[in-house]
Amino acid sequence: MSVLHRAYIYQFLSLAFFYPQKELLEELEEGLHDLSLSFKTLQMQVDLEPFKKAIAEAKERVIDLQGEWNALFSTTLKAPANETAYELEKAGRKAVELADIEGFYKAFGLEVKSPYEPDSIVAELEFTAFLLRGKMWAEQQGNAEAQEVYENAFRSFFRDHLGRWYRIFTDLLKEHSEENYYRHLGELLKSFLDKEREGIEGIVDLKEYRKEVLEGVSWKCGT
Template sequence: MDTNDLTALMNDRSLAYRFLARAYRTAPDLAFIEALRQGGADERPADDPLEAFFNELAVASAEQIRIDVAADYNRLFLGMGPHPIAPYESVFSSAEGLLMQEARDEVVAVYRSEGFAVEDAFNLPEDHLSLELEFMALMAERTALSLEAESPDEAERCLSVQRAFLEDHLGCWVPAFCDAVSEQARTTFFRGLARMTNEQVEADRTLIASL
């Protein structure tokens, strides 16, 4: 793979991670749904995890879709259902299933080492899935910028950070999290998103290891 292809791949990865991060950060608003509707008109990959959702979006009102998806988000992740799924690494990785455990401290250390600042407005533990995905997006973007600047050593360092983060963090808990979401989600959006997230992380582990 030449430098231009690798740069494009890193930019594509960054966009994918930013989309996933946004989807888990807060309940989707109307602007998010409308953006998905516009994007759904573009050619999509075969076996798209969100195909069923886009089919619904093509025939239903954006507002109704927003209501349904927001309700599912609240039920799944905000404790408004009987079996909420905490989108935090600590809950899935600690023996006690509690927040603010060792995993949270570890990701904070990684964030700080890379100058990744969590917004004050995001008043939740730092091992929230959205933040871990946003961190990966940032590191993929930095890899692309390093390649464009002809700094291969820095690009390799950024890839090493991503490889370690996938192995030590995302890869350790995202599969179980996505399985739980797939089982409990009521909307095609979150069922598809869970599959997309798991596929992204698993494929990325293989990809980054190969690089």
């Protein structure tokens, strides 16, 4: 059942990066028990208490959290939540990476609609959860061929996309976030994806981000 628990964690983390509303925070709070169970099933020692406390605090200061979301991901871009934000010095590469990401989605009959961006952390985490659920479904159906398709897609997408930029993203969250919610969320994301990348070869981490290149640009991560 580890695939089910991995899919749940991806889905939870995707939801946690949505534009913050009190209802969203309450939903996340209710899901913490299942999140804890999922980490334990995967034999990951993760302390969720700081994040639980941060959610409780954020519920009382939603407007402040919304301001921080904008500062991090949309306006001043302290920590862009889009993969291709780290490709802007190579404009041609940005188009190539976006086309490749969308190719993954289209191969499974999926389409990312506004206000989401295909390369946002929200969309990429959601897609990986989808692939794991697909693998689980194929296993239940006894369809080894489909199971292999979903597994290969997961490994390729993680290697070529999600796995190459989450570290610089979470480093920026740790450095620039003024809200405990996003600092602890970044720590959870990094811990989980560090575990997920084990055994996946060929990942080349994106390591540079120059904010001045993005001046005047606004990215949509999904609101």
